[in-house]
Amino acid sequence: MRELKITPIKNGTVIDHITSGFALEVLRIIGANNLDKESTVSVALHVRSRRMGWKDIVKVENMELSPQKVNAIALLSPTATISMIQDFKVIEKRPVTLPDHFTGVLKCPNPNCISNQGEPIEPEFDVVHRRPLALRCRYCDRYVDDFLPHLKTR
Numbered sequence: 001m002r003e004l005k006i007t008p009i010k011n012g013t014v015i016d017h018i019t020s021g022f023a024l025e026v027l028r029i030i031g032a033n034n035l036d037k038e039s040t041v042s043v044a045l046h047v048r049s050r051r052m053g054w055k056d057i058v059k060v061e062n063m064e065l066s067p068q069k070v071n072a073i074a075l076l077s078p079t080a081t082i083s084m085i086q087d088f089k090v091i092e093k094r095p096v097t098l099p100d101h102f103t104g105v106l107k108c109p110n111p112n113c114i115s116n117q118g119e120p121i122e123p124e125f126d127v128v129h130r131r132p133l134a135l136r137c138r139y140c141d142r143y144v145d146d147f148l149p150h151l152k153t154r
Contacts, residue, residue, distance in 0.1 A: 075098075
């Protein structure tokens with residue numbers, strides 16, 4: 001069997017067990033185009049996994065994820081894990097968890113929602129179903145079950 005080789009990072013974040021096909025969306029969520037030019041970014045697409053069958057992996061040097069970005073990743077890939085790396089060692093590894101409430105992660109699909117009218121408020125959504133996952137806007141009650149087109153990236 002051939003071995004997967006990705007350059008280790010000294011300090012940073014590894015997002016593993018990403019649903020196959022979503023690594024590029026994860027890069028968009030974390031704002032990879034705004035990273036320090038000295039930071040190494042490694043992306044592995046469609047990697048065999050004993051646990052999942054197939055997965056994607058993203059490794060980013062010199063970056064920590066905000067809770068808001070972790071929540072966005074959880075929407076796209078609830079199987080993902082986040083590992084914090086210091087001095088080439090994993091100091092913390094945890095699965096993403098889907099909160100009961102999201103703030104500022106999605107844009108409401110309802111163009112008439114107050115959160116889309118230029119008001120100084122962040123869009124807020126409650127989880128109403130976990131399987132299949134569905135969210136409801138706290139302001140206009142619109143349901144969202146297709147998250148990708150509505151993800152906010154900063």
